[in-house]
Amino acid sequence: MEQTKPAYVYLVRCAGGQLYAGWTTDPQARLYAHKTGRGAKYTRAQHAESLAYLEQCPGRSAAMRREAALKALTKAQKEALCAQWAEASRPRLSLASRADAAEILELYNWYVLNHTATFQITPSTLPQYEQWVEDTLARAPLILARDKAGRLLGYACAHRWHEREAFDWDVESTVYCAPFARGLGVGDTLYAALLELLKAQGYWNVYALIADPNPASERLHEKFGFVCEGRTPRTGYKFGRWLGLSTWHLALRKGTGAPEPVRLQLPAEEVIAVLDKCSL
Ligand SMILES: CC(C)(COP(=O)(O)OP(=O)(O)OC[C@H]1O[C@@H](n2cnc3c(N)ncnc32)[C@H](O)[C@@H]1OP(=O)(O)O)[C@@H](O)C(=O)NCCC(=O)NCCS
Known part of the structure; x- marks a missing residue:
């Protein structure tokens, strides 16, 4: 059973440019363990900084064999591998359409079935998700990140925060990376584009609901200026345990003046310019 679960080999770049090979x-x-000095003696001493290469293997034994092969490469060979990987895995952003619903659904349903990031317990269906894509796009961008080969790495979007009209300037944001694409900075790239577009539309407030524990999501939101405004310690029940939830807020605009109406649809060229800039 263990052998069929994916495992990965990776190279981590250290402060002095050294590359450390491992599997996980x-x-x-x-990566977080390496960056915080709890990964390996070598990366603690040399200060691990970032992921430089990642490759999926069919299982643990394959990953261990591949790790040994990576360790045997020369520095130049490792650098060539890293350069190739950086170009292939760089997220390319685009606006989703109804035709992307199946891929988005597959990614999201993995979290429904395996993770507490979402409080949803029963997987959604394709017709529900096709409608969801259209409803989402009616108010805000639904942004996809794909790698060079076109694999879906993640998505980010925003929905109404509450139904009442006075909340017209507020949205709730969401970001999901494919399980194999967490830790690659895809969340950063998606959020940078999403928040810029929401601001351009004229939204004032972005909220995010983060279930406990989710330190990567909390850190991501902190980096973009969100502030935690409160935590309910026991509000959802999933996988046989109670979960807490925190509410995070980002003010896209300051002041108390009367807001302009939100531009529900931005011109395509304005959206493309932001997506292209953030894809670099
Ligand atoms: C949350 C998520 C979108 C973050 O995107 P990502 O591209 O994977 O982000 P990273 O792994 O680079 O992590 C973001 C930050 O959290 C930090 N982090 C990662 N794991 C961490 C941990 N266990 N403890 C503390 N910080 C952690 C990273 O170091 C990074 O901070 P840095 O840039 O200052 O180094 C992604 O992990 C994901 O899709 N998770 C599952 C779905 C989800 O939780 N969505 C959010 C719902 S609110």
Whole structure:
């Protein structure tokens, strides 16, 4: 059973440019451990800074064999691999359409079934998601990140915060990376584009609901200026346990003046310019 779970080999770049090779079943957690000095003696001493290469293997044994092969490469060979990977895995942003619903659904349903990031317990269906894509696009961008080969790395979007009209200037944001694409900075790229577009539309407030525990999401929101405005310690029940939820807020505009109406649809060229800039 263990052998069929994906495992990964990776190279981590250290402060002096050195590359450290390892394997893991959870690249995001492993990278964070290296960056915080709890990964390996070498990366603690040399200060691990970023992920430089990631490759999925069919299982643990394959990953261990591949790790040994990576360790045997020369520095120049490792650098060539990293350069190739950086170009291939760089997120390319685009606006979603109804035709992308199946891929988005597959990504999201993985979290429904395996993770507490969402409080949804029963997977959504394709017709529901096709409608969801259209409803989402009616008010705000639904942004996809794909790699060079076109694989979906993640998506970000925003929905009404509350139904009443006085909330017209407020949205709730969402970001999901594919399980294999967590820890690669895809969340950053998606959020930078989403928040810029929401601001251009004329929204004033962005809220995010973060279930406990989700340190990567909390850190991502902090980096973009969100502030935690409160935490309910026991509000959702999933996988046989109670979960807490925190509310995070980002003010896109300051002041108390009367707001202009939100531009529900931005001109296509304005959207493309932001997506292209953030894809670099
Ligand atoms: C949350 C999510 C969008 C973040 O995107 P990402 O591209 O994977 O982000 P990263 O792994 O680069 O992590 C973001 C930050 O959290 C930090 N981080 C990662 N794991 C961490 C941990 N266990 N503890 C503390 N910080 C952590 C990273 O170091 C990074 O901060 P830095 O840039 O200052 O180094 C992504 O992990 C994801 O899709 N998670 C599952 C779905 C989800 O939780 N969505 C959000 C719902 S509110």
